[in-house]
Amino acid sequence: MKAIRMSSLMLLLLLVAALASVSHAEEGVTLRLATWPGLLEITQKVAEAYNAQSNGITVEVESMGVGWDRFPEYLIPRLTSGTAPDIAFISPINYVDLYANGLIIDMMPYMQRDPLYDPSEYWPAVLQWAERDGAVYAFPAGMVSYVTYFNYQLFAEAGLPPLSMQHTQSELYELARALTQGEDQIGLGILTGLERIFPFVWANGGDMFSEDGRRALFNTPVWRDTVNQLVELIHGYGAAYPSALGGIGDMFIQGKLAILVDGTWAYRHFSSNLGDVLGITPLAEGSAGYNAPLWPDSYVITPGTEHPAEAWDAIRWFSTEGSRIFIFPPDGQSSIPIVRSIAEEFAHAAFTDPNAIQTYLYNAQFGTIPNYL
Secondary structure, eight states, rough: HHHHHHHHHHHHHHHHHHHHHHHHHOOOOEEEEOOOOGGHHHHHHHHHHHHHHHHHHHEEEEEEEOOOHHHHHHHHHHHHHHHOOEEEEEEEHHHHHHHHHHOSSOOHHHHOOOOTOOOGGGGGGHHHHHEEEEOOOOEEEEEEEEEEEEHHHHHHHHTOOOOSSSHHHHHHHHHHEEEEETTTTTEOOOOOSSSHHHHHHHTTOSBBOOSSSOOBBBTTTTHHHHHHHHHHHHTTTEEEOOOHOOHHHHHHTTTOOEEEEGGGGGGGHHHHHHHGGGEEOOOOTTBOOOOOOOOEEEEEEETSOOOOOHHHHHHHHHHHHHHHHHHTTSOOOOOEEEEEBHHHHHHHHHHHHHHHOOOOOOHHHHHHHOOOO
């Protein structure tokens, strides 16, 4: 009789647990995802697509109200007040501080249990960057990089062949001089800021900081030599910087600038204005060979979430299937998808110029992520 009562009790407990499970599934889980104001609309489109295919998980998107450079001041007060989002979109520059201060949580346990996650499908550089001490605290949504844009028409008018897919910095500077015609036409546009000069330095074997991150390297010979070459080019009227003759991007669109090193994010703007006149190649090789810096904007899970497994499910989908909305034309960001097959699909969907297709995939395969990130 006692055994029967125990069996009945166990059945009752199992039934209660099953009903609770059904109730939880019916209620579902709602996740809040915070992103930069400029990405709110496109991220909402990704969330709508995710919610339509998800079984019980809903993502609601909200604006941080601040850009990537002010993300910590957005997140920290919300963590202390218990109002932090479950997921946040961050710049790679934010990753180091968030990781060091315990403001994001490890996704690795959920990644390892996810049958839909296959590391072999991703570009190796992004996964190597995301992993810290055997844990993953940020998962890339896509990568941006620098490329060399040029004007086919200005090259043809000067009797010069188009910029080749593989060229050196010395060749680039010589072309810049040959394409300069006083102040009416400048060969090379140089955007100001350390991050804009950095691709030239990195190709020559330089870096911003030492491997341990404790020492700045801006006063090393490679920095001085690279910057001096650019300064000499400017003084010799082979190059211009923004404050000299006007906005560099505007000069490029107006056909007053032959070559410009800028980010992949600028392609849509240049292409819509220049059309078939726009050319694109990988960055020039320096003394250390080819080295294009990659910047992976990423999703993180905050310590305030009560649903880390569901948050990982959303992040994986946003970074893979969702990248077809977030990155692809006509509304996407023109960054590089982190899944190899989707990146190839994107390149062929976004570009008609074979050089543009090859350039984007070349950067993804051979670019690397700076150690200061």
